[in-house]
Amino acid sequence: MRCERVVYPAHCVQIECPRLYAHEQDGVRWIGCIDKVYSAEVDLDRLLEQDSQHPGFGALLAERVPRAECKAAIDPTFPHRDAGPCTQPAFRTSFPEAPEGREPLRTRRG
């Protein structure tokens, strides 16, 4: 088990990110990130439905460094523990510095 960096695809839709793509297949509208910050394709209608009921729903693993416009967070392994400095060098250095203009990642709550 380890902490993970995550991004929120509903945010991509809300900001109408130009890096967001969409296509329709078998009556389902799928969205994804051109830059593959996350690699999964997401059912848009289900995502928006769930996000309206549970804000923050649908966080996905950030497989690449989030861009300045992404909504990103750290999903902690042990959310009940006091958030002190990270003691895992491999995790701390697994992504290069945040792009300019992007806030440092914060621990996800809830």
Ligand code: SF4
């Ligand atoms: S660049 Fe970030 S905000 Fe834009 S589609 Fe990709 S993950 Fe979403």
